[in-house]
Amino acid sequence: MRSKIFITLLFLSHICWAQTATKINRQQLVQRHTVKLYKADTLASLSVGNGSFAFTVDITGLQSFPDDYAPGVPLGTQSEWGWHAFPNVNNYKVEDALKTYHLNGRDVTYMVQNNQGPELSKKTADYFRINEHRLHLANIGLEIIKKDGSLAKLSDIKSISQQLDMWTGAIKSYFTVEGIPVQMITYGHQQQDAIAAKVSSPLIAQKRLQIRIRLPYPNGDWGDRGNDWQNDNQHSSSIISKTANTATISHTLDTTSYYISTLWKGAASVTQKQPHYYLVKPTKGSSFELSVRFNKEKKTAPAASFTSTEQNSKQYLAAFWKSGGAIDFAGSTDPRADELERRIILSQYLTKIQCSGNFPPQETGLTYNSWYGKPHLEMHWWHGIHFALWGRPELLQKSVDWYFKVQDIAKDIAKRQGYKGIRWQKMTDNKGREVPSSVGSFLIWQQPHFIYFTELLYRAKQDKSVLEKYKDLVFGTADFMASFARYDEATKKYVLGKGLIPAQERFKAEETFNPTYELVYWHWALKVAQQWRERLGLPRDQKWDAVIKDLSPLPVQGNKYLFTESGTDSYTNPEYQTDHPSVFGALGMMPQTPMLDKQIMQNTFDWIWNNWSWHDTWGWDFPMTAMTATRLGMPDKAIEALLMPIQTNTYLPNGHNYQEGRLTIYLPGNGGLLSAIAMMCAGYDQAKGTLPGIPKDGKWKVKFEGLQQMP
Numbered sequence: 001m002r003s004k005i006f007i008t009l010l011f012l013s014h015i016c017w018a019q020t021a022t023k024i025n026r027q028q029l030v031q032r033h034t035v036k037l038y039k040a041d042t043l044a045s046l047s048v049g050n051g052s053f054a055f056t057v058d059i060t061g062l063q064s065f066p067d068d069y070a071p072g073v074p075l076g077t078q079s080e081w082g083w084h085a086f087p088n089v090n091n092y093k094v095e096d097a098l099k100t101y102h103l104n105g106r107d108v109t110y111m112v113q114n115n116q117g118p119e120l121s122k123k124t125a126d127y128f129r130i131n132e133h134r135l136h137l138a139n140i141g142l143e144i145i146k147k148d149g150s151l152a153k154l155s156d157i158k159s160i161s162q163q164l165d166m167w168t169g170a171i172k173s174y175f176t177v178e179g180i181p182v183q184m185i186t187y188g189h190q191q192q193d194a195i196a197a198k199v200s201s202p203l204i205a206q207k208r209l210q211i212r213i214r215l216p217y218p219n220g221d222w223g224d225r226g227n228d229w230q231n232d233n234q235h236s237s238s239i240i241s242k243t244a245n246t247a248t249i250s251h252t253l254d255t256t257s258y259y260i261s262t263l264w265k266g267a268a269s270v271t272q273k274q275p276h277y278y279l280v281k282p283t284k285g286s287s288f289e290l291s292v293r294f295n296k297e298k299k300t301a302p303a304a305s306f307t308s309t310e311q312n313s314k315q316y317l318a319a320f321w322k323s324g325g326a327i328d329f330a331g332s333t334d335p336r337a338d339e340l341e342r343r344i345i346l347s348q349y350l351t352k353i354q355c356s357g358n359f360p361p362q363e364t365g366l367t368y369n370s371w372y373g374k375p376h377l378e379m380h381w382w383h384g385i386h387f388a389l390w391g392r393p394e395l396l397q398k399s400v401d402w403y404f405k406v407q408d409i410a411k412d413i414a415k416r417q418g419y420k421g422i423r424w425q426k427m428t429d430n431k432g433r434e435v436p437s438s439v440g441s442f443l444i445w446q447q448p449h450f451i452y453f454t455e456l457l458y459r460a461k462q463d464k465s466v467l468e469k470y471k472d473l474v475f476g477t478a479d480f481m482a483s484f485a486r487y488d489e490a491t492k493k494y495v496l497g498k499g500l501i502p503a504q505e506r507f508k509a510e511e512t513f514n515p516t517y518e519l520v521y522w523h524w525a526l527k528v529a530q531q532w533r534e535r536l537g538l539p540r541d542q543k544w545d546a547v548i549k550d551l552s553p554l555p556v557q558g559n560k561y562l563f564t565e566s567g568t569d570s571y572t573n574p575e576y577q578t579d580h581p582s583v584f585g586a587l588g589m590m591p592q593t594p595m596l597d598k599q600i601m602q603n604t605f606d607w608i609w610n611n612w613s614w615h616d617t618w619g620w621d622f623p624m625t626a627m628t629a630t631r632l633g634m635p636d637k638a639i640e641a642l643l644m645p646i647q648t649n650t651y652l653p654n655g656h657n658y659q660e661g662r663l664t665i666y667l668p669g670n671g672g673l674l675s676a677i678a679m680m681c682a683g684y685d686q687a688k689g690t691l692p693g694i695p696k697d698g699k700w701k702v703k704f705e706g707l708q709q710m711p
Helices: 002-021 026-031 119-130 306-322 337-355 377-389 393-400 402-416 449-461 464-484 516-535 542-550 582-587 598-611 621-631 635-642 667-682
Strands: 035-037 046-049 053-057 077-079 098-103 106-111 139-144 158-165 170-177 180-188 194-200 209-214 236-242 246-253 256-265 268-274 277-282 287-295 326-328 486-488 493-495 703-705
Touching (some): 026 306, 026 337, 046 180, 053 180, 194 306, 209 287, 236 268, 256 277, 287 306, 326 667, 337 635, 377 393, 377 667, 402 464, 449 516, 464 516, 464 542, 493 542, 516 542, 516 582, 582 598, 582 621, 621 635, 621 667
Antiparallel strands (some): 046 053, 098 106, 139 209, 158 170, 170 180, 194 287, 246 256, 268 277, 326 703, 486 493
């Protein structure tokens, strides 16, 4: 009997191995998940972009109905450089948002919202949370005039057929208005902040089709959706130059200015209809091409033509798909395989065009604002590490290099609080400024991320130049970690906290210490920092070694890991069974370390799997759970976690991870999915072979190539 089982397992493993050796037809893989839409779905907006700029369209292929789509996935036009601040007319000072806490025998200042504090502190915190905020640069849409002279509404768009070909970056849209056909092709340029569109329709010759360029004003809301047409007198715009086939519009909002360059092919005129409202009107023919480029500085060269943009998009997106890794589930009989493969392909496309720029991205990428457009550095792990695991470390490196620009601010935070080294920001902006937050300022799990990122970059290149480039920031990161760990004379151990909020943001900062995930991450990252010193021929840091040796053990209760040592009611209080089950990060995001007992984590996993309030979780919690299941040797649970039927694990037709009405897209979920599935296929350092996260039931056929192991 045992020999038969062995032969069966050997056969199944041989199938999996053989599949990895077969070259994947990547174009076929990508194009079998071409997005196809046959109705107007305001949650199915499609985007083109290049990682530093993105342009999101409705069912017409442009941004024709922004108000209709605002409650769904909004029709944003955003860039990395497009930021704005309302004037600080009250001369708020960021120091007024600081609050002093007495923690562990000394006073420490944190930048918080302080909603119950002095009125000045609250107003100051509100101002610096809102400002700077990311801009919606413009709305570019069709205006179609019906026979009765009125403008067509979304309900007038009929016979819809739209598709996104991710291999070429083409969005092809077909529809009719009053029985008259309209065809649109839209591309995004891969080096410029620009789009190009070609529209074909008898409506052009009838002078019933025109293209609108409208400039919204930022409303300062948490989730500005780019359709605020009020406050015309608060900003200025004008056509500053035009020729027979070009026009340039300047737009100024307080101290922010930028330029919109247009180029068209075909007879047309451009006029200003009203403030911040411009129309490009084709006058004859059956087709019309328009390119629009956004620039922070005034440019004399026109935008690239439609043909040039089309060629550029096809060339660079094909190169993207041919690079790095690929996973192919063709031939699998498990009914979930096709949906998982769809999510993987669409997530690669979305993170490429939304998250592969020179700055850590916001959680809604370059589509619309959340948290005023600001990035959260604890989320950078979920946005970015998959690029390295998928064999594209250069896309991770772009945003990692941003940390050089903001290190001085991070050093000042550590110094202000009485610590050594660099304390990385949580909620910030492109310039690295600390943003007041009553939760974010107490988070610490973003701190070791920089060591994780740079270790991945080193593993990818295996070159001393990587060590030399990043060593000062790695060592500064470790210096803060070692000084943040407080030595407790009673226990003779180093303690994390009080004065922190763990990744599971349900615990009070003043009471919380020794969260399980953060303890493991601290231990692992300090050990890696010491390895960097050894690789560079430097002596080990004695303080780091002391913390590594005597860091508090992981807290255990009832043969399960507590979420925090201070949270002794973790398993009895329902409040602590919601949000991120971040205890899983201790074995999932992290490899197994000497401080962790695998059986205790298995007990913890089983309890959380059966008792957690999964409806009160976030999109990256499911990939994290899958990673932990994989490391515990439960591939069935890993697949179940990735496809758990929970609202926050929903992946829309456009591939976006839906959370709720105010957060209709959530890119950490997409990035997390890619990281988890890469680990489930390629494995991790301590894994015995590949495909540790794929069930061995004969229903999964897996080809993969170009993936890197997770630590």
